[in-house]
Amino acid sequence: MRDKLTMTPEEQLQILIKGATNVVVREELLAKLNEGRPLRIKYGADPSAPDLHLGHSVPLRRLKQFQELGHQVVFIIGDYTGRIGDPSGRTKTRPILSEEEIKHNAATYVAQVGKILDVEQAEIVYNSQWFAEMNAADLLSLASHYTVARMLERDDFTLRIDDGIPISILEMLYPFIQAYDSVAVQADVEIGGSDQLFNLLVGRDIMRAYGMTPQVVLTWPLLVGTDGHQKMSKSLGNYIGITEPPGEMFGKLMSIPDELMSQYHELLLDKTSAEVAQMQQATAAGELHPRQVKADLAEAVVTIYHSAGAAAAARAEFDRVFAEQQLPSEIPELSLAPDDFSEGKIWLVKLIVTVGFAESNSQARRLIRDGAVSINGEILTDETAQVAVNTGDILRVGKRRFAKIILSE
């Protein structure tokens, strides 16, 4: 492969827009690349969600691509908007973040981003730097550049109006705030998930209004979460965090529906659609086993965020526990105090709750009734049972929860 820095603009373009859902406008990007200078690539981050997941990794990996081609990544931490409190949580109003919280979140954020791209090379700015100085007149002037009709074009606004879900004025203002960031950092390109298309396009209009060359907008598909239907998000609980331990990450990747594998290959591993099609063909023809494909995928992803060794170990462990039905190699130990017992025995229900495998006695009872509970491999179905346990006994609840009992003196 040729040295990336000596690639022609056209070659760079091919790499940069691979897999993009929207490229606005291709010719403009090519023209900018032709200028031969490092472009400023904007990416906005919300300081309220410091837990990055694989969904975030999609644009982040694209940023890395830009970095590798010698361009300047500009990270904007939306601390100003975070301080106002993002109202887009539909029903729940999010708590307003304090300055310390935002700082802390931003630091966590940058640390996690560092797993994907070179943060040393990136410019990290807080949008309070310019918004704190803006007065009401400035804000009004900013807002004057756009119309309500155009704002309502935005798809999720239309949907929410149709569904009778409230939209606050602040949410209407949000796209401007974000758009003005582009003016402030003089962005050449802004990238994001395809749900950000509208916001990013407003950025173009606002830049034009301020007499600047509009940024090029690039968006990528939203990664679908482990449920197989909705976009990956923390609040939906269908996410795989990039800081999760290898075993957890591997397991979650194994739990995605088969249909999702091709999307994951393209968005998380940068496979081309041709490669993915080939893989699908081989699977359909019976040459490749879907489980094999999924395990390879999981291992490759875990390798990115941990290491090849950790990924291989996670895979071996997964096979051991779920395919071979053996005990995990490492089982968390849980110590029980003597006063949890009476006459050397403990109520099974209480045991389950004490080790944290059920939130209430009722839930523990259900698990017992379902036949999910065993000690040393023996299934216990009597929910009134008093059991005698010894140090080293293995309590198992369901397929995934194990505990080694330790009796403390």
Added chain:
RNA sequence: GGAGGGGUGCCCGAGUGGCCAAAGGGAGCAGACUGUAAAUCUGCCGGCGAAUGCCUUCGGAGGUUCAAAUCCUUCCCCCUCCA
């Protein structure tokens, strides 16, 4: 400002005096099966309890009634239309 509609369990959503711990769907959990924590099928899915039992829940607070998610009063919040 005027008129109307609505707030139900983690989410969506039915229920308009007792048969309601509250239909149905989703999520979640479990079991079976399997190729996995895929798919499919089945069960569970407020809490306490040995229990036929008890307690808490239907926006908040009061009230009517033997009995309220359902009726009344009041407060809060949301939506639609007109202006």
